Amino acid sequence: MNAKIRLYVEQGLGQGQTVPLSRDQAHYLFGVMRLAPGASVLLFNGSDGEWRAEVLEAGKRGGILRCEVQTRALQMPPDLWLLFAPIKKARTDFIVEKAAEMGAAKILPVLTDFTNAARVQRERLQAHAIEAAEQCGGTYVPQVAEARKLGRMLDGWDPARRILFCDETLAGEASGLGALLQERRGHGEPWAILIGPEGGFSDAERARLRGLDHAHAVTLGPRILRADTAAVAALALWQQGLGDWA
Amino acid sequence: MNAKIRLYVEQGLGQGQTVPLSRDQAHYLFGVMRLAPGASVLLFNGSDGEWRAEVLEAGKRGGILRCEVQTRALQMPPDLWLLFAPIKKARTDFIVEKAAEMGAAKILPVLTDFTNAARVQRERLQAHAIEAAEQCGGTYVPQVAEARKLGRMLDGWDPARRILFCDETLAGEASGLGALLQERRGHGEPWAILIGPEGGFSDAERARLRGLDHAHAVTLGPRILRADTAAVAALALWQQGLGDWA
Numbered sequence: 001m002n003a004k005i006r007l008y009v010e011q012g013l014g015q016g017q018t019v020p021l022s023r024d025q026a027h028y029l030f031g032v033m034r035l036a037p038g039a040s041v042l043l044f045n046g047s048d049g050e051w052r053a054e055v056l057e058a059g060k061r062g063g064i065l066r067c068e069v070q071t072r073a074l075q076m077p078p079d080l081w082l083l084f085a086p087i088k089k090a091r092t093d094f095i096v097e098k099a100a101e102m103g104a105a106k107i108l109p110v111l112t113d114f115t116n117a118a119r120v121q122r123e124r125l126q127a128h129a130i131e132a133a134e135q136c137g138g139t140y141v142p143q144v145a146e147a148r149k150l151g152r153m154l155d156g157w158d159p160a161r162r163i164l165f166c167d168e169t170l171a172g173e174a175s176g177l178g179a180l181l182q183e184r185r186g187h188g189e190p191w192a193i194l195i196g197p198e199g200g201f202s203d204a205e206r207a208r209l210r211g212l213d214h215a216h217a218v219t220l221g222p223r224i225l226r227a228d229t230a231a232v233a234a235l236a237l238w239q240q241g242l243g244d245w246a
Numbered sequence: 247m248n249a250k251i252r253l254y255v256e257q258g259l260g261q262g263q264t265v266p267l268s269r270d271q272a273h274y275l276f277g278v279m280r281l282a283p284g285a286s287v288l289l290f291n292g293s294d295g296e297w298r299a300e301v302l303e304a305g306k307r308g309g310i311l312r313c314e315v316q317t318r319a320l321q322m323p324p325d326l327w328l329l330f331a332p333i334k335k336a337r338t339d340f341i342v343e344k345a346a347e348m349g350a351a352k353i354l355p356v357l358t359d360f361t362n363a364a365r366v367q368r369e370r371l372q373a374h375a376i377e378a379a380e381q382c383g384g385t386y387v388p389q390v391a392e393a394r395k396l397g398r399m400l401d402g403w404d405p406a407r408r409i410l411f412c413d414e415t416l417a418g419e420a421s422g423l424g425a426l427l428q429e430r431r432g433h434g435e436p437w438a439i440l441i442g443p444e445g446g447f448s449d450a451e452r453a454r455l456r457g458l459d460h461a462h463a464v465t466l467g468p469r470i471l472r473a474d475t476a477a478v479a480a481l482a483l484w485q486q487g488l489g490d491w492a
Binding site: 225239245 | 321340344347348349381382383384423424465466467468469470471472475478479480481482483485486489490491492
């Protein structure tokens with residue numbers, strides 16, 4: 001049987017390992033997808049790669065799978081964080097989904113001076129990241145951090161991790177992004193991409209970021225991009241220039 | 247008064263030109279945004295740049311604006327088309343919005359062998375492109391074409407327009423995209439980015455595309471991207487490599 005269903009689980013995976021299912025997982029596999037004992041599923045847990053598993057027991061409230069063979073080794077994304085200011089719910093969900101697909105290692109919501117967002121529901125965003133990883137064939141799920149204030153985050157920042165921040169006040173000027181990516185190639189440094197809220201950074205935030213040696217202001221073309229568009233575009237350029245796309 | 251509202255209109259724009267408003271436009275400006283005579287609005291029509299206009303008459307069913315001063319010249323995007331296979335409604339809307347923000351000159355829905363989409367509503371997609379242009383500060387609105395079969399489109403293709411197509415069967419292999427963009431830099435050629443449906447191209451389509459001298463198969467990293475993600479990522483890399491971002 002062709003195993004097309006990919007499921008993220010929290011248990012360890014390995015040859016012959018049995019995996020008990022939660023009620024939700026059992027409902028999905030046996031109620032929604034109608035799998036019967038003997039069917040195959042692909043499992044990953046973010047640390048043991050991807051395994052083809054066979055359904056041993058299928059019930060309404062649970063079930064058991066058994067790992068048969070590893071189908072993919074664990075593939076870690078580059079050490080790239082995505083920091084973004086939460087926006088409207090649908091677009092925040094979208095940014096998290098895209099960050100997982102594009103291969104960010106960690107997703108950090110940041111509260112900036114102009115951030116206008118209700119409480120960030122970390123658990124819901126984490127579930128979106130898991131779903132995106134299930135969909136895109138990834139073997140790794142980026143962790144979604146608790147939302148923190150940008151200022152506090154910069155207070156404790158390790159200067160070894162460079163920051164690429166998109167400054168829309170530069171729109172229309174030469175971006176310098178191509179040259180920057182070329183210059184840093186081969187250095188193997190950890191990075192973070194920082195996407196501001198609609199309305200941009202405050203003057204104080206912009207001044208602080210500009211004063212950091214490890215932060216680089218860039219533009220993404222002559223049009224003003226929505227935050228979700230800017231996130232995907234910046235991730236694509238970074239992955240192609242310094243990440244695992246090249 | 248600070249003119250923040252941007253409105254796309256179909257009339258010609260120029261010094262002293264008066265612009266009559268449709269019922270919908272009047273409702274938006276005077277009913278929703280509560281503008282009164284004397285207020286300022288930014289107008290663009292895709293060909294005369296952006297103009298600051300003053301409200302002369304404000305009514306429930308109509309109104310009149312008058313162009314005062316040109317605030318931005320027309321900025322055409324590069325000659326880049328985005329061809330994409332329509333997917334679920336929300337993601338199709340999203341692709342059109344993103345193509346407009348990212349600076350595609352024309353948006354062409356294509357029906358491929360594996361395209362599974364209801365009727366493509368061209369008018370609705372065109373309205374999304376207009377809204378995105380209003381939002382992103384663009385002075386140009388990409389035209390959304392009627393959906394056509396990929397095979398017919400390739401039958402009449404001008405070979406001077408190169409095609410970048412994303413072939414997910416290559417995922418994990420070297421992409422060659424960076425080298426391709428570098429090689430074609432400075433040639434000033436028209437291009438098209440072709441994004442396939444979920445499930446990819448059929449073998450016949452892939453074979454045909456691979457046989458075209460003007461078509462280039464590339465990959466976008468080791469993970470499988472959703473069509474909407476792939477569209478934004480490919481547009482970003484093209485704009486940075488060959489378009490108006492560099």
